[in-house]
């Protein structure tokens with residue numbers, strides 16, 4: 001493995017995957033204009049070259065050929081949720097600051113249920129380090145909280161057990177349960193799965209009446225994409241299978257008759273950092289010392305600068321790389 005983070009591929013551990021056809025979640029089409037092409041520069045697990053295309057009917061972007069679900073453990077080996085030395089893994093103090101100053105505020109619409117706390121049940125899907133579930137635990141010390149992902153690291157499992165958060169280790173497709181939730185959250189999740197429309201159906205089925213769903217996903221209509229183009233970090237080959245616009249995201253939830261009541265953007269320092277690493281030809285597996293490697297998720301100056309740019313964009317009501325939507329199940 002390269003020590004400096006500069007690209008030097010370890011071809012012996014990389015695999016050529018058998019891909020399957022991608023499809024647009026709105027119209028199931030598999031053809032369109034090529035938007036961007038790339039390789040697994042960040043995590044170097046697979047040898048394939050990937051192509052994002054734009055559906056001609058609804059302008060949605062998706063991978064023309066994507067990895068099969070069975071291959072997900074291969075492509076997520078060494079991912080940022082498991083590798084604390086990686087360039088996109090936040091330093092513990094970065095996580096603390098983000099939690100206190102940003103994430104608690106982001107999840108505040110769930111507080112509408114606060115008076116019923118002892119009876120509440122929440123689920124975070126695609127949790128990784130279960131960051132959302134941990135913030136929910138701070139907001140709701142007495143609620144039942146569940147975190148679901150295909151795989152959690154042993155360290156994360158230990159931490160979640162201490163916080164009395166229930167661990168469900170399987171894909172959402174295989175989570176066969178009668179549990180009904182008051183709130184479901186999926187942060188940077190729907191762009192990673194094959195069929196986000198099916199996930200929304202599933203989430204709706206597992207929400208109680210008036211239950212809330214919170215989603216965060218990249219918005220490709222952002223300044224960062226316009227500046228970096230094919231090097232925009234949110235292409236994230238081959239882990240992002242879909243890239244939505246704000247209109248696309250709203251259409252997706254409305255198709256399931258979920259009622260959006262709030263949407264907008266959050267600061268996304270990660271998008272600027274990932275894009276810069278792509279430009280510089282650096283991977284995400286390692287990071288250099290702070291005085292040599294400026295673009296990683298633990299560098300204070302870079303994080304402050306990237307967050308400041310996004311906060312400036314937000315005051316101008318311009319989209320950042322990260323959009324969110326809140327919706328309610330009303331029927």
Ligand SMILES: [Zn+2]
Pocket residue numbers: 024025026027028029055056057058059060
């Ligand atoms: Zn389409």
